[in-house]
Amino acid sequence: MNILVVLTYYYPHWTGLTVHAVRVAEHLAERGHRVTVLTTRHSPELARDEMINGVRVVRLWPLTRFSRGMITPAFPWAAAQLIAEHDVVQIHTPLPEAPIVAALCRLLGRPLLMTHHGDVVMPDSLTEQLVERAAFHILRAAASAADGITSYSEDYARHSKLLWPFRDKLTCIYPPVEFPEPDAAAAAAWKRDLGLDGKRLIGFAGRWVSEKGFDDLLRALPFIRAELPEAHLVFAGERNVVYDDFYHVCQPLIEAQQEHITFLGLIRDRRRLANFYAMLDLFVLPSHTDMMALTQVEAMLCGTPVVATDIPGARVVVRETGFGRLAPPYNPPELARTIVETLRDRERYLPTPAGVRRIFNTRQTIDAYEQLLERLVRTRSRTNLYARASRRLVRSTLHIIAAAPVTATTTAMLAPALSHPTGAPSHAALSADDRAMLEHLLQNEADMAYRRRAITLLEYLELRDGETVLDCGCGMGVYLMFMGRLRRLNLVGVDGDIARLRWAEREHVPASLAGVDIHRLPFADNSFDKVLMSEVLEHLADDRGALREVFRILKPGGILALSVPHANYPFWWDPINKTIEALGGRPIRSPGPITGLWSNHWRLYRPETLRDVVSGAGFSIEALEEQTHYAFPFIHFIVYSIGKPLIEKNLLPRRFRDSADRFRGERNSGSLLNPINLGVRLFRLVDARNDHLRGDEKTFVSIVLKARKPC
Numbered sequence: 001m002n003i004l005v006v007l008t009y010y011y012p013h014w015t016g017l018t019v020h021a022v023r024v025a026e027h028l029a030e031r032g033h034r035v036t037v038l039t040t041r042h043s044p045e046l047a048r049d050e051m052i053n054g055v056r057v058v059r060l061w062p063l064t065r066f067s068r069g070m071i072t073p074a075f076p077w078a079a080a081q082l083i084a085e086h087d088v089v090q091i092h093t094p095l096p097e098a099p100i101v102a103a104l105c106r107l108l109g110r111p112l113l114m115t116h117h118g119d120v121v122m123p124d125s126l127t128e129q130l131v132e133r134a135a136f137h138i139l140r141a142a143a144s145a146a147d148g149i150t151s152y153s154e155d156y157a158r159h160s161k162l163l164w165p166f167r168d169k170l171t172c173i174y175p176p177v178e179f180p181e182p183d184a185a186a187a188a189a190w191k192r193d194l195g196l197d198g199k200r201l202i203g204f205a206g207r208w209v210s211e212k213g214f215d216d217l218l219r220a221l222p223f224i225r226a227e228l229p230e231a232h233l234v235f236a237g238e239r240n241v242v243y244d245d246f247y248h249v250c251q252p253l254i255e256a257q258q259e260h261i262t263f264l265g266l267i268r269d270r271r272r273l274a275n276f277y278a279m280l281d282l283f284v285l286p287s288h289t290d291m292m293a294l295t296q297v298e299a300m301l302c303g304t305p306v307v308a309t310d311i312p313g314a315r316v317v318v319r320e321t322g323f324g325r326l327a328p329p330y331n332p333p334e335l336a337r338t339i340v341e342t343l344r345d346r347e348r349y350l351p352t353p354a355g356v357r358r359i360f361n362t363r364q365t366i367d368a369y370e371q372l373l374e375r376l377v378r379t380r381s382r383t384n385l386y387a388r389a390s391r392r393l394v395r396s397t398l399h400i401i402a403a404a405p406v407t408a409t410t411t412a413m414l415a416p417a418l419s420h421p422t423g424a425p426s427h428a429a430l431s432a433d434d435r436a437m438l439e440h441l442l443q444n445e446a447d448m449a450y451r452r453r454a455i456t457l458l459e460y461l462e463l464r465d466g467e468t469v470l471d472c473g474c475g476m477g478v479y480l481m482f483m484g485r486l487r488r489l490n491l492v493g494v495d496g497d498i499a500r501l502r503w504a505e506r507e508h509v510p511a512s513l514a515g516v517d518i519h520r521l522p523f524a525d526n527s528f529d530k531v532l533m534s535e536v537l538e539h540l541a542d543d544r545g546a547l548r549e550v551f552r553i554l555k556p557g558g559i560l561a562l563s564v565p566h567a568n569y570p571f572w573w574d575p576i577n578k579t580i581e582a583l584g585g586r587p588i589r590s591p592g593p594i595t596g597l598w599s600n601h602w603r604l605y606r607p608e609t610l611r612d613v614v615s616g617a618g619f620s621i622e623a624l625e626e627q628t629h630y631a632f633p634f635i636h637f638i639v640y641s642i643g644k645p646l647i648e649k650n651l652l653p654r655r656f657r658d659s660a661d662r663f664r665g666e667r668n669s670g671s672l673l674n675p676i677n678l679g680v681r682l683f684r685l686v687d688a689r690n691d692h693l694r695g696d697e698k699t700f701v702s703i704v705l706k707a708r709k710p711c
Helices: 016-030 075-085 098-108 126-145 154-158 164-169 184-193 214-227 251-256 270-278 294-301 316-321 332-344 353-357 362-383 390-403 408-419 432-441 448-461 478-486 498-506 543-553 575-582 607-616 635-648 662-667 675-692
Strands: 002-006 034-040 049-052 055-060 064-066 069-071 088-093 112-116 148-151 170-172 200-205 231-236 261-265 282-285 306-309 324-327 468-472 490-495 512-515 528-534 554-565 620-627 702-708
Touching (some): 002 016, 016 034, 016 088, 016 112, 016 294, 016 362, 034 075, 055 075, 088 362, 098 126, 112 126, 148 154, 148 362, 184 270, 200 270, 214 332, 270 294, 294 306, 294 316, 294 353, 306 316, 432 448, 448 528, 448 620, 448 675, 478 528, 490 498, 498 512, 528 543
Parallel strands (some): 002 034, 002 088, 088 112, 112 148, 200 282, 231 261, 282 306, 306 324, 490 512, 528 554
Antiparallel strands (some): 049 055, 064 069
């Protein structure tokens, strides 16, 4: 694979995020993948472009710094060029440019993996809180567009307002941890040199920022020393952080007990850092928020037990290994008590490297990332939404099916389709369980005409396990999702609208997808058992030619189920166009703020016209039904001019999206406290009148038809 990694800071900048990014990138490069890192040139002495341990690093010059981020004007152009050159993109967030990368990936057809290293938590100043809020919305936009998301642990993700709404595409992967063994003699000598012999050393490390909770540890120190007078704090890390002046806030606490605190500064040498951990009696992580500080694992690998706060993410290491204790956050007395009890029973919590490695294993981590990235690439390649090979993709899929060796299993799966007699009564139509499932899947549907014809069309198809089915004009793939839930099928979806196919791919519909011209289908004769065309013919310049293509690729005895909009539609369905037509005007065909029934349509149909077009292509028509006479006023406008854009632009809050999106019917709780559910319930009350038509109605929304290719 050609992998592009994007993040704000890379080596030699050294934080938990950059350590993670460097290790994953270098290990993937060791495995033969071509890895490029796009980052900022955060220090002027750094090269713009260099190779580091097999990884190409491209650094962009920043114009200025803003809070924790860098403003780099050249980023969009450089990112676009590099994204186009790679197979898959991994971003490490927080990343201010994440939405730009996501948009470019979508534009250029590259899968995007968002590896999230923790929600943005800023100091309490007004400016920084505005930054925190802006960062949340930026990252949420990126997460929405990403093909996959990784988090360190489900414990953190489940409590993250940012991550948990996207749990369907979330994979939890522990971070890679590589650390040298400490030199016990060197650690003891260092302790003597510091004049700390005879002290109980309690270590802490990291950036001195407010969310790390170091102030709680400082406040706990008097309580600790009251029980253990020899207790002494040792800090390794950066105290003066550009975007957070929290060290100076803590200055009074430090000065009050400075003789009991030693500052070692930022330790860049990994062996010296190992010796730091080794000389400690206990390592403490008093964080208020933390995804999973790697310092805990490093300390344990050096034989030092850990006390961490009992917060989502941070508690995972202690919980999983058992080499330490958890303390409540924001509670210095309880933190002190936990530290004292752990030190007094230290032998009980002493870690072993083997015990730590059973949980935190770099090889397993890189395996997981490699498999995830390869899956994202395969998924994108399978859908192939750009011109490079979309037609060849579907043809290849069918050739694989056709060329598969005939085994007993294969024969058993195909037997129903091969033995089906033309015109025979269906025994594969929808069962009561099938209908119940569809009702559940369609729970969010506000377009009552769509809801009616969907069930009818799926009934017409007489689906059987093992069949090869084409959704011709599949759009976003909702019918593919329905069919995949009903039966075990070989599904193929084609459409001329690439944006709709991209949506289908994001929803992981169980089908091979490709952008094709429906007038010239890239399939062999007699390739499919069934074909579905829902609301497609009216969009095609040559409806008769398209149906001849469908006839060609359908097997003898195969079924075509289709629907089209009725030319004599009810006034309340689309009052605007109905009025324009009544006055002799031309209906509104172009898409826009008023999305009427005529939008992007060449024509509407009457039953006799549709019969002529379908039978003219060679089909034998078995059923034709006009559906949906009664309609809620302006329902087409409500659903397609208001509701559809809100969903497609991801402007609805999650709980409303879950009750409005066609793909999320199973997530809808059905609560009538939700205004969308109330609206759908009202639409259904109006639609219920269509179950008891008199028989003399003249206007309808849809025509549904079932036809068969003669044997």
